[in-house]
Amino acid sequence: MRNDKRRAAEYLLDELGLIDDRLIAEAGRYRREKRKMNVRYLAAAACLVVIIALIQIPSLFKVKNQPDFSKDHVSEFEEVLRGAADSSGAVILKMREVDLFDGSAKLIWRYEGEDEYSVVTISASECDNLQRVLGSGSPIGCGKVEEKLLFWISNGSGGVITPHLIPSVGNIGFGELFDYSPELEPAPQFTQNVFEIVNS
Amino acid sequence: MEDYRIVDLYWERSERAVYETDEKYGRMLGSLSFSLLNSREDAEECVNDTYLAAWQRMPEDRPVYLGAYLSKIVRRLSIDRYRARHRKKRDGGVELMLDELAECIPDGWGVEAEYENGRLSELLNRFISSLAEEKRTIFVLRYFNSMSLGDIARRLRISEGKVKTVLFRARCELREELEREGLM
Numbered sequence: 001m002r003n004d005k006r007r008a009a010e011y012l013l014d015e016l017g018l019i020d021d022r023l024i025a026e027a028g029r030y031r032r033e034k035r036k037m038n039v040r041y042l043a044a045a046a047c048l049v050v051i052i053a054l055i056q057i058p059s060l061f062k063v064k065n066q067p068d069f070s071k072d073h074v075s076e077f078e079e080v081l082r083g084a085a086d087s088s089g090a091v092i093l094k095m096r097e098v099d100l101f102d103g104s105a106k107l108i109w110r111y112e113g114e115d116e117y118s119v120v121t122i123s124a125s126e127c128d129n130l131q132r133v134l135g136s137g138s139p140i141g142c143g144k145v146e147e148k149l150l151f152w153i154s155n156g157s158g159g160v161i162t163p164h165l166i167p168s169v170g171n172i173g174f175g176e177l178f179d180y181s182p183e184l185e186p187a188p189q190f191t192q193n194v195f196e197i198v199n200s
Numbered sequence: 201m202e203d204y205r206i207v208d209l210y211w212e213r214s215e216r217a218v219y220e221t222d223e224k225y226g227r228m229l230g231s232l233s234f235s236l237l238n239s240r241e242d243a244e245e246c247v248n249d250t251y252l253a254a255w256q257r258m259p260e261d262r263p264v265y266l267g268a269y270l271s272k273i274v275r276r277l278s279i280d281r282y283r284a285r286h287r288k289k290r291d292g293g294v295e296l297m298l299d300e301l302a303e304c305i306p307d308g309w310g311v312e313a314e315y316e317n318g319r320l321s322e323l324l325n326r327f328i329s330s331l332a333e334e335k336r337t338i339f340v341l342r343y344f345n346s347m348s349l350g351d352i353a354r355r356l357r358i359s360e361g362k363v364k365t366v367l368f369r370a371r372c373e374l375r376e377e378l379e380r381e382g383l384m
Contacts, residue, residue: 012305012320019340023325027337101234157234158234
């Protein structure tokens with residue numbers, strides 16, 4: 001880059017640091033909205049749903065398997081993580097010992113109310129793969145709030161992903177790890193991938 | 201805690217002001233600084249210096265958007281530290297951004313005069329405000345927050361390719377705007 005262009009680019013970089021606070025705040029808050037469907041298409045889709053429902057009326061009265069919201073229910077995902085902890089595959093750390101910036105991707109979890117974190121180091125490719133397969137999952141009941149499992153994926157460069165699916169730039173040691181979302185049952189593919197990682 | 205309440209703590213000279221600031225904005229400021237400096241120790245120092253600067257500037261200052269106010273301070277400190285430590289060796293996020301921003305510079309641009317009389321700042325605010333919301337967000341996240349293309353893509357749930365394309369077009373539009381304004 002020529003010196004004059006570099007100098008000009010430096011001025012531009014400096015001036016971009018002085019833009020209106022409102023623009024900065026708005027960018028920080030922005031979240032991409034789901035596309036708004038055309039009303040006509042929405043109405044057509046609603047009609048289709050009604051038609052299909054009417055055709056399938058007899059099957060609507062069948063009793064479906066409900067998720068087990070009992071206090072003793074342990075999700076498959078929790079079983080995978082408990083297996084990692086029991087087999088000494090996980091390191092137990094205090095919050096301040098958890099390093100999100102050491103270049104090593106990690107799986108991190110703890111139970112609400114506890115102050116120790118279980119940490120498993122994973123490879124960068126495993127981290128990327130988990131992000132790709134992190135599906136929408138499905139909400140689980142609130143019957144076991146006191147045993148709520150909190151789970152994060154750290155990419156080793158300050159990025160922290162929670163199962164509410166929005167990656168964040170995360171905490172670098174100045175306070176708590178990123179806030180958790182409402183309870184979510186991870187998608188089966190994600191659970192399978194975590195199982196393979198912690199048992200490898 | 202709401203921003204105005206944290207600002208009140210600064211005005212009351214309460215030490216809780218820094219604690220509450222750290223609780224709410226510590227991770228954001230640290231990440232912004234780290235993305236420029238690529239060093240945790242340097243980023244931590246810049247964030248601590250930011251808290252000190254905020255303490256010294258308030259009262260007098262009463263920012264409405266505290267996060268943006270602090271971001272500007274930590275960004276300035278981080279870029280200055282980067283320049284001080286990398287006078288000869290050029291690497292890292294700042295260099296990439298400078299390379300990209302150089303594309304916006306029209307040939308023969310007399311930048312110093314426009315920089316000094318404040319026209320450039322006014323033009324940038326006007327230009328950024330004129331962008332569509334998503335494009336504006338991508339532009340600010342890249343060139344103010346210094347986020348990588350990948351992080352922007354993940355945050356907005358779009359492809360990295362789209363981020364690249366949006367930024368390229370925005371830089372072209374900025375260059376046209378600079379030429380149109382006669383800042384040459």
